[in-house]
Amino acid sequence: MKKDSRLSSVLHALLHMAERDEPLTSDELALCMHTNPVVVRRTMGYLRDAGIVSSARGHAGGWAITADLKTVTLRQLHETLGEPAIFAIGNKQEMPECLVEQAVNAALDTAFAEAEALLLDRFAHVTLADLAEDFARRHRLRSH
Amino acid sequence: MKKDSRLSSVLHALLHMAERDEPLTSDELALCMHTNPVVVRRTMGYLRDAGIVSSARGHAGGWAITADLKTVTLRQLHETLGEPAIFAIGNKQEMPECLVEQAVNAALDTAFAEAEALLLDRFAHVTLADLAEDFARRHRLRSH
DNA sequence: TTTCATGTAACTTCAATTATTACGAATCGA
């Protein structure tokens, strides 16, 4: 399957929105994200429903951040996107009768659960404000 | 994307092979793994090339384990299968020019790298012998 | 009222695993 890049995409969009005061249109976001306006609306729709951004139609419409950058974590965004599957590797069958396969699943599930817990914990400790700050740092560095 | 279940599949196959002394044919393995004999040959071929199993044609042919169960780890099997992608989530672009996207990628890459390191470390500490033992334990439990 | 912009449904494209078909090659028993 193709990799899910929605989290990456919304982060990119949110940071660009944080850099500007006026709303950004789906077309503008699609341009800098190298994607399609409809995909932007579809994906950002999750964040609107969660109250993280607002959308407005008509003249001077578009997308804007409503939440505080310091309170929005990567984990929250991941959940807002519907908690898509993290791993591209998995069990052949989830509920096998075969005892051998049950032992295999148990071992793999344990390892995956630990890795997932670590990943989500890291996600929980990174906010949009952190990313904005890191971007600012990179911007200063490039200017020299 | 469809999940990669090759690691799960070969583990299942290897433990069944460990339970028997004669070689198992691709057809037999395919039956208990709920898949296709050609898929079995293709997947087990990686393990044969790595010297973990042997295959023989003709009468009384089939697949057998050649390695010591105590020395084969899940990590080794993962590597033998060509280190397939672990995550179903990823960056939109790997080498973006945009500084904003670079900051996003850096944050995500760090988290994914840590989670991957943990997963592979767990994989490195589980051997086929461990799984065989866990299966035996489950077997005893069910008998009571 | 015209223009701009989102909201959404429907469909296609894309990428990667898995499944299937077909046939060649090797091995062993009779």
Place this chain on the structure above:
DNA sequence: TCGATTCGTAATAATTGAAGTTACATGAAA
């Protein structure tokens, strides 16, 4: 040697889910 068995492998289709596209309805502002 013949023939059944079994792996080896190429070629192709099916499957799955994200991403892309087209089309059009809806709503807001100049």
